[in-house]
Amino acid sequence: MTGARDRVLDAYETVLIEHGPGSATLDAVAAAAEVSKGGLLYHFSSKDALATGLLDRLRERSSADAAAIRAAPDGAVAYYIRTSAPGGGVPGGVTRTYLAVLRLADGTETGQAVRDALAVVHAEEYDALRAELTDPVLAWIAQLVGDGLYLRTLTGTPLPPGLGVEELLSTMRTYLPPPSAT
């Protein structure tokens, strides 16, 4: 049972999302995971190794999510937009990990590895959306709308008053071709 490793990664995500990378110290992550700092460092031998572990998790979950986008019953766009919205992530899904990794993107050496991983995620999402929307620009617009929602979640900025994800999807359906039945 390697449950401690996953608990540490869960805690790392939580601290990154709720308090930011500046607060994501080894002490804080260890406390949130309810292990000692030494225990954390047994599983991840350095802070860089911890970040690498989170990126590996992101890659795994991104591939699984791309498959979920394609298989979504009410269409790729609806699934993608819903999971991008604040609170729309599913437990064990890619959304929470993605939001945590976004906070690690900067100009440092590990920040470059983060950007590489994010580029793969974006490409997989885009391809999955293209399976439903054959117009490349429309697929890109749908992806950008989802990214905009991610940015709102990332910064905690409130949505415009009276507007929510369902209003968004309703209007988008007016303009986008409907998902074709298999």
Add this chain to the structure above:
Amino acid sequence: MTGARDRVLDAYETVLIEHGPGSATLDAVAAAAEVSKGGLLYHFSSKDALATGLLDRLRERSSADAAAIRAAPDGAVAYYIRTSAPGGGVPGGVTRTYLAVLRLADGTETGQAVRDALAVVHAEEYDALRAELTDPVLAWIAQLVGDGLYLRTLTGTPLPPGLGVEELLSTMRTYLPPPSAT
């Protein structure tokens, strides 16, 4: 002439955007502004005061930019999307300051002040877009597309191959009502 103060803020923006908040130490900012650390601390008495100074700049520039969105000759949406795209900011404009401030948003005490300032910026942008797009959801979609582009810039993720801002605007014009002539 308070030129040194502005130089420090310019340097702070540069370091935040290019190397991230973890690298934005007083030493690094002072070096980039070509003043000593003591010189920097004369103008901004603490790191918090430096962040507050940047937020004040963001508020000033956001108000000016909201006016520019409304007055743009080729329409509010086109102006907003162009300035949101990588490299689309104008010198002294809000884009660069906005991107720098995005990196400061976290769960700390000053992070809360950052999110408050970002909420004002988002509301001003939205109102300015509403002046052209009377449908609130369409205005929101346009804003989210711009936010998605900001996120791409923030993380340095490449755009989908073959796609650029002009393709984006061209397709959006197909679906959005054209800007009405004054």
Add this chain to the structure above:
DNA sequence: GTCTATATCACGATAGAC
């Protein structure tokens, strides 16, 4: 107004007990 110290503290990482 701008600089050079320097005090203080928090973080990452190591060593070694259990």
Add this chain to the structure above:
DNA sequence: GTCTATCGTGATATAGAC
């Protein structure tokens, strides 16, 4: 496999010279 104790580094901020 997990813990406590400790060291070295680098960051913020202060004091005070020029």
